[in-house]
Amino acid sequence: EADIYQTPRYLVIGTGKKITLECSQTMGHDKMYWYQQDPGMELHLIHYSYGVNSTEKGDLSSESTVSRIRTEHFPLTLESARPSHTSQYLCASSESRPPYEQYFGPGTRLTVT
Amino acid sequence: AQTVTQSQPEMSVQEAETVTLSCTYDTSENNYYLFWYKQPPSRQMILVIRQEAYKQQNATENRFSVNFQKAAKSFSLKISDSQLGDTAMYFCAFMREGAQKLVFGQGTRLTINP
Numbered sequence: 001e002a003d004i005y006q007t008p009r010y011l012v013i014g015t016g017k018k019i020t021l022e023c024s025q026t027m028g029h030d031k032m033y034w035y036q037q038d039p040g041m042e043l044h045l046i047h048y049s050y051g052v053n054s055t056e057k058g059d060l061s062s063e064s065t066v067s068r069i070r071t072e073h074f075p076l077t078l079e080s081a082r083p084s085h086t087s088q089y090l091c092a093s094s095e096s097r098p099p100y101e102q103y104f105g106p107g108t109r110l111t112v113t
Numbered sequence: 114a115q116t117v118t119q120s121q122p123e124m125s126v127q128e129a130e131t132v133t134l135s136c137t138y139d140t141s142e143n144n145y146y147l148f149w150y151k152q153p154p155s156r157q158m159i160l161v162i163r164q165e166a167y168k169q170q171n172a173t174e175n176r177f178s179v180n181f182q183k184a185a186k187s188f189s190l191k192i193s194d195s196q197l198g199d200t201a202m203y204f205c206a207f208m209r210e211g212a213q214k215l216v217f218g219q220g221t222r223l224t225i226n227p
Binding site: 031033040041042043045048050056058090092098099100101102103104105106107 | 146148150156157158159160163165202204208210212213214215217218219220222
């Protein structure tokens with residue numbers, strides 16, 4: 001079944017640790033996105049990708065980095081986690097043609113202690 | 114740059130009532146797409162309904178319908194016969210033709226009370 005997956009769903013980690021949030025989609029979509037969202041608050045785009053080997057920074061500055069080596073995979077990495085990184089991270093994907101709707105993963109809730 | 118405004122941070126209605134969530138946007142483009150997304154508490158964001166700007170007819174999906182006023186740049190969502198499961202954050206979103214990313218509104222937290 002075509003879908004978009006994120007792992008882990010929940011992560012509690014200490015300050016200074018390196019973390020990678022995984023995102024995979026089986027829909028063959030060219031575009032993928034990472035959003036940061038505090039609970040019950042608005043979405044902030046932090047990274048996006050048009051396709052393999054393309055990545056762009058979003059509207060909200062983030063210390064995280066992303067890579068797109070395979071179409072279906074768009075991991076997000078924090079080299080040194082800090083308490084200010086505590087948030088929910090949502091991954092999404094979409095086609096490059098209309099109607100452009102985005103499909104969202106279940107999210108990763110990150111807590112940095 | 115395009116902007117999307119949801120002027121109602123929170124709304125609360127009784128079950129079975131009809132509720133309308135407002136959304137306005139600012140753009141000089143003629144070809145674009147509008148979306149309403151639903152994010153239930155601790156659950157996945159899903160698409161509720163979409164509207165293509167070139168279509169005059171308002172989109173409808175079961176109990177969900179929109180009032181698309183292109184000249185007024187307004188895109189409200191009406192939920193009829195509201196159910197407890199409609200409790201969620203609702204986000205309005207805009208995308209112009211050929212753009213790379215959606216522009217989201219701030220969200221409206223809707224609570225359906227029994």
